[in-house]
Each structure stands twice: as C-alpha cells, then as structure tokens.
Amino acid sequence: MEPYLFPVVFVAVFAAFALSASAGFGGSLILVPTLALALGTKSGVALAALLLAANNLVKVFAYRSSLPYRKALPVIALVMVGTFLGAKLFVSAPEQWVTIAVIVGFALAFLVESLDLTRFRRIGSPLLAFASGATSGFSGTSGPLKGLAVRGLDLDRMHLVGALSLVSLVGDVTKTAVWTDAALLTGGDYLVALACVPLMLIATFLGRRFNNKIGERGYTGLFWTVMLGYTGRLLAGL
Incomplete structure (x- = not known):
C-alpha cells in the first residue's frame, strides 16, 4: 500500500468501527471498498474481515448485557454455514468474479428491499441469514441481508445491536479462519x-454512547440509513 494512503485507511477504519458500534453493523460498508481500492479486491476483503472480526469482539463485550443468544442462535448457525461455503468459494474464485459478486450481492439486497417483507419477516429470516453468510463469505459484505435477517427477530434496540454484533462476529471469524x-x-x-x-x-x-443517546426512534432511522448506504453503493457500482 502506498504511504499516502495510510491516513485515509486509518480514518476509514475508525469510521467503520464507530458506525458498526452505533448500528450493530455497517462497518463493511466503509471498510471493504476502502481496503479493496488500497490493496486490491481479495487482499482488501480479507483484511477487512480480520479487522471487523477483532472489532466485533470489542462490540460483543461492550453490549454483553444485551446479547440475545437463544433468539439469535438459528440466525448465527445459518450465517456460519453460509459464510463458510462462500469463503471457500472466494479462495479459488478469480478476482473479477469477487468484484462482480459484490455488485450482485447489493443487487439481490435491493430486490429484497423492494418486496414487502413485513408479514413474512420471521419466515424469511433463516433464508436471509444463510444468504447473508454466503454473500459475505464470497464478496466480503452482507450488510443488507444480515440487517433484514436479524431485524426479523423482533428485538428491541439494544438487543438488536447485540444480535447484529454476535452474527457479525461469527461471520467475520469464520471468514478469517x-x-x-x-x-x-x-x-x-x-x-x-x-x-x-x-x-x-x-x-x-x-x-455505544451515541446509540444510548438516540433512543429507539433514532436507532430505527440509523438502521435504515445504513441500509440506504448499502443501496447507494449498489447504485454507484452500476
């Protein structure tokens, strides 16, 4: 990596960690494209997974009093399986395929968001969990699908962030391994x-301090802002 890129990368890393701690997810929205541009797609995606895995350890500790293990377990298990399969495919895939997969992943999320899932959130949550893991393992990011899968558990703000942190940790650790x-x-x-x-x-x-201050309504706005951010990345890549 060129020396002049170091300040940019560290600013992006800090911003990614802060956003992830506020919303429970969203770090890959900033980190994956930044590191992919600085290091190349495969190297950047891999390093992003390692950094996000380490950061998720800190997040899980920070939200340790609001971790819904039992409710989140099915989503965690399906994310782990999907991530493992996607990460294995990532290893042997040509770099161009990985770049295309990032765009396809966001296209899929965009289509999912266009559907009315409010009546089928619980039914669709397991499928979204597996798809988010597979997308994350192959392209390095699964934010929209993961957000929808965990939101389908109908948790309050703090437990939603805790569940997102757990799911993100398992997915990123699986990819890193x-x-x-x-x-x-x-x-x-x-x-x-x-x-x-x-x-x-x-x-x-x-x-976490920001999350505590914004309340349920503010967090809902933050959650969907992150989701729109992923959609914006989709449109920018088209």
Whole structure:
C-alpha cells in the first residue's frame, strides 16, 4: 500500500468501527471498498474481515448485557454455514468474479428491499441469514441481508445491536479462519489488526454512547440509513 494512503485507511477504519458500534453493523460498508481500492479486491476483503472480526469482539463485550443468544442462535448457525461455503468459494474464485459478486450481492439486497417483507419477516429470516453468510463469505459484505435477517427477530434496540454484533462476529471469524488457512491473511495482517485495537476501543465507546443517546426512534432511522448506504453503493457500482 502506498504511504499516502495510510491516513485515509486509518480514518476509514475508525469510521467503520464507530458506525458498526452505533448500528450493530455497517462497518463493511466503509471498510471493504476502502481496503479493496488500497490493496486490491481479495487482499482488501480479507483484511477487512480480520479487522471487523477483532472489532466485533470489542462490540460483543461492550453490549454483553444485551446479547440475545437463544433468539439469535438459528440466525448465527445459518450465517456460519453460509459464510463458510462462500469463503471457500472466494479462495479459488478469480478476482473479477469477487468484484462482480459484490455488485450482485447489493443487487439481490435491493430486490429484497423492494418486496414487502413485513408479514413474512420471521419466515424469511433463516433464508436471509444463510444468504447473508454466503454473500459475505464470497464478496466480503452482507450488510443488507444480515440487517433484514436479524431485524426479523423482533428485538428491541439494544438487543438488536447485540444480535447484529454476535452474527457479525461469527461471520467475520469464520471468514478469517478460512482465509488464514488459505494464506490470504498473513502475520503482517494480524499485526495491522493489533495496531488498530486502540481505534476499536475508542470507536466502540463512542458508538455505544451515541446509540444510548438516540433512543429507539433514532436507532430505527440509523438502521435504515445504513441500509440506504448499502443501496447507494449498489447504485454507484452500476
């Protein structure tokens, strides 16, 4: 990576961590395209997964009092399976396929968002969970599908953020394990993650504090703003 890109990348990392801590998800919205541009698609997606996995550990600790393990377990399990399969495919896929998959993933999310899912949220949640994992494992990001899957659990604001943090942690750890085994992630990448720990701690503290202040109505607006952000990335890529 060119030296002049370091400040840009670290600003993007901090912004991604703060957004993720506020909404429970959304970090990949900022981190995946930034690192993909700086390092190349595969290297950038892999490093983003490692950084987000480490950050999700901090988030889970920060929201430890509002983690709905039992309710979120089916979504977590399906995300893990989908992510594992998608990450395995990512290893052998040509880089151009991965780039196209990112665009296709957002197109799928856009179509899902165009449907009226309010009556079928609980029924569709498992399918969305598996699809979000597979999309995340292959393209590095699954924000819209993951958001819809977890929102289908009908949780209050704090437990929704806790569930999103758990699901994100499992997905990112699964990707990180597969890509480390495939040598897409090296010791140098783990040193970068270690250097980012202070940013994770500060950003998570600020993000959680912001979440506490905005209330249920404000969080609903934040949630759908993140979803619109993913849609905006879709439109920009077309």
